Amino acid sequence: MALLKAREAVMSRFRPTLHAHDLTEQQWRVLRALTTAEEFRAGELARVSSISMPSLSRILRALEKRALIQRGVEDKDLRAAQISITASGRELIALIAPHSERRYAEITTAFGEDRLATLYGLLDELAACLNDGAEAPPEDEE
Template identity: 85%
Template sequence: MALLKAREAVMGRFRPILHAHDLTEQQWRVLRALTSADGFRAGELARLSSISMPSLSRILRALEKRALIERGVEDKDLRAAQISITASGRALIALIAPHSERGYAEITAAFGDERLTTLYRLLDELATCLTDGTEPVEADEE
């Protein structure tokens, strides 16, 4: 319950801007993950964004419909396709990023940089000791 309460408090800083741009938290995680490389296969993207494959498939369809992402040549099997962010997706990230950075700055100011760094480290350790790394832990089903 404490982890969920903290998550809700943190996400309260970000939900309004995501909703203003008609994005879910999961869609935002996927778009952010796609900015870290030229493209990913769905399995890699699921792992990076901590989203299950069934949820990811729905999210990718919605993002593709909005022309925020594109798939490689393998249209018949989404899991085998190379998924990348489009110029429109990058523009949306650029539009939202200053608001997101402000939210992180507010959290850091309220909680303290050193304590936040310790919290990140401890949460990573918790996730590592509770999972074997093969299946993403879904934070929130869509």
């Protein structure tokens, strides 16, 4: 699958930097998502960072142990978690972000800004088109 190879090629550029700071790709996505709002509920965080709830649950446990995030519960709904990034978490991001942005810039110049934009557009449209095409893909008669 072309999508698979392209994604692998892209991620291989970012992994070394993340690995140097003992972060996985998914942990990085979660941390960065947490900088975009004061607090998140677990479900929101999973949607925003495209990570399944079971994985997110494990990731949060790991990040909490490293004190990169903190958790609370909502007053109004004792089921809901309030997840936020800590000062340490922000420091780590500040440490990594420049590297990450440099890699991204490398990719942009290597591939071309315009083509990258076109690619983004097509990918978004493909996902959108498939997702609302049919919520439950029809399993043909059998």
